[in-house]
Amino acid sequence: MKKISLLGATGSIGEQTLDVINSYRERFELIAISFGSNIEYGRKIIQQFKPKFVAVKEKKTCEQLKLEFLNEGITFSYGEEALMEAAMLEEVEIVVNALVGNVGLVPTLKAIEAGKKVAIANKEPLVTAGHLLTEHARRYNVPLLPVDSEHSAIFQCLQGENPKTIERLILTASGGSFRDKRRDELDGVTIEEALSHPNWSMGAKITIDSATMMNKGFEVIEAHWLFDIPYEKIDVLLHKESIIHSLVEFQDTSVIAQLGTPDMRVPIQYALTYPNRLPLTNTKQLKLWEIGQLHFAKVDFNRYRALKYAYDAGKIGGTMPTVLNAANEVCVEAFLANQITFLQIEELIEKSLSRHDVLPHPSLEVIQEVDIETRQFVKNLIS
Numbered sequence: 001m002k003k004i005s006l007l008g009a010t011g012s013i014g015e016q017t018l019d020v021i022n023s024y025r026e027r028f029e030l031i032a033i034s035f036g037s038n039i040e041y042g043r044k045i046i047q048q049f050k051p052k053f054v055a056v057k058e059k060k061t062c063e064q065l066k067l068e069f070l071n072e073g074i075t076f077s078y079g080e081e082a083l084m085e086a087a088m089l090e091e092v093e094i095v096v097n098a099l100v101g102n103v104g105l106v107p108t109l110k111a112i113e114a115g116k117k118v119a120i121a122n123k124e125p126l127v128t129a130g131h132l133l134t135e136h137a138r139r140y141n142v143p144l145l146p147v148d149s150e151h152s153a154i155f156q157c158l159q160g161e162n163p164k165t166i167e168r169l170i171l172t173a174s175g176g177s178f179r180d181k182r183r184d185e186l187d188g189v190t191i192e193e194a195l196s197h198p199n200w201s202m203g204a205k206i207t208i209d210s211a212t213m214m215n216k217g218f219e220v221i222e223a224h225w226l227f228d229i230p231y232e233k234i235d236v237l238l239h240k241e242s243i244i245h246s247l248v249e250f251q252d253t254s255v256i257a258q259l260g261t262p263d264m265r266v267p268i269q270y271a272l273t274y275p276n277r278l279p280l281t282n283t284k285q286l287k288l289w290e291i292g293q294l295h296f297a298k299v300d301f302n303r304y305r306a307l308k309y310a311y312d313a314g315k316i317g318g319t320m321p322t323v324l325n326a327a328n329e330v331c332v333e334a335f336l337a338n339q340i341t342f343l344q345i346e347e348l349i350e351k352s353l354s355r356h357d358v359l360p361h362p363s364l365e366v367i368q369e370v371d372i373e374t375r376q377f378v379k380n381l382i383s
């Protein structure tokens with residue numbers, strides 16, 4: 001029985017992880033969950049899976065649930081400490097990090113320190129502090145198992161291969177909600193339009209990141225850290241169907257790709273069962289004859305400026321990716337709250353990056369300071 005702690009259980013990845021766990025109850029046991037403010041869904045998960053430990057964001061939610069589940073042997077806790085506790089519980093073997101945002105950084109470090117395998121969907125900590133997470137994973141000899149579809153694809157393509165023979169990684173990109181619009185057509189786009197991803201149903205934050213293509217920029221940085229590949233050897237390829245999830249080119253010019261219908265339960269389940277595979281229930285098999293054609297195009301960095309900022313920030317390194325992520329988190333939240341326009345997301349990120357004096361090899365403390373300072377800078381600009 002694989003014992004799991006699921007951080008961010010009420011989100012899009014969280015829900016799909018629960019679906020995988022539920023279809024293999026004889027193999028997986030949900031020991032702990034965390035969630036933020038979605039108490040209705042959180043309550044349902046507790047009723048269905050009866051986890052032993054529940055971490056929530058607010059004290060009020062914690063107190064309410066304690067009363068509701070009195071005498072059921074469940075420990076409830078709240079705040080950042082609770083998230084860390086959920087990541088470190090003795091009996092847990094694997095932590096699935098399905099949180100959104102940099103809030104997942106410290107719990108991931110703690111999970112690694114506690115010797116847990118980490119299935120990581122939460123990409124923002126890898127952008128903010130990829131060096132710390134990967135150094136930590138090496139030091140504690142713990143695997144960081146990719147859940148992001150592109151990274152899972154690359155991970156699958158690399159099984160049995162010598163990493164030294166990799167020529168380049170090719171991340172596919174759908175182009176997001178506005179892929180059929182020119183840059184000069186992005187001026188008045190609405191939140192609703194931005195939230196309409198062509199291929200994937202995901203949480204709001206990543207859907208906006210896909211629309212700006214900051215998501216792909218984050219994935220470039222994520223790939224750099226997870227696979228230890230220089231930025232010069234990581235490409236992005238526009239592929240509107242999201243059927244090829246990513247590709248690896250080897251030195252002998254062979255290219256290996258991983259394909260499948262867009263369903264996040266595939267990479268989630270692979271991370272949970274790795275190095276084995278299990279049948280996935282209730283999903284569509286890939287029928288290429290029904291799709292007929294797949295499309296590919298080169299990325300225009302002037303159209304997708306956020307992607308360019310991410311490459312630049314990644315190459316500069318140090319605290320620059322921390323600034324990139326922090327500014328992006330504040331901007332996406334502000335866009336979703338109707339405080340800034342879609343194009344202002346890029347503008348404000350560019351302003352944050354260009355004023356920043358990079359600090360090399362930042363410690364966790366430095367990263368946290370830069371993160372807070374950047375958020376404040378962007379909030380001041382917005383207000």
Ligand SMILES: NC(=O)C1=CN([C@@H]2O[C@H](COP(=O)(O)OP(=O)(O)OC[C@H]3O[C@@H](n4cnc5c(N)ncnc54)[C@H](OP(=O)(O)O)[C@@H]3O)[C@@H](O)[C@H]2O)C=CC1
Nearest residue numbers: 008009010011012013036037038099100121122123202203
């Ligand atoms: N969705 C997808 O298909 C994919 C997502 N990813 C990445 O996976 C991560 C999760 O994405 P997604 O599932 O879409 O996100 P969602 O917004 O759907 O879910 C986020 C989860 O994190 C919880 N949460 C958010 N903020 C806090 C906080 N401050 N403290 C505690 N818990 C918090 C939410 O709780 P609540 O809702 O209860 O407030 C929710 O459970 C992101 O980093 C994303 O980039 C990567 C590839 C695909």
Ligand SMILES: CC(=O)[C@@H](O)[C@H](O)COP(=O)(O)O
Nearest residue numbers: 148149173174175176210215
């Ligand atoms: C499902 C997944 O992994 C997302 O990160 C997805 O990649 C978003 O699609 P695009 O960023 O390619 O639009």
Ligand SMILES: [Mn+2]
Nearest residue numbers: 148149150219
């Ligand atoms: Mn992805």
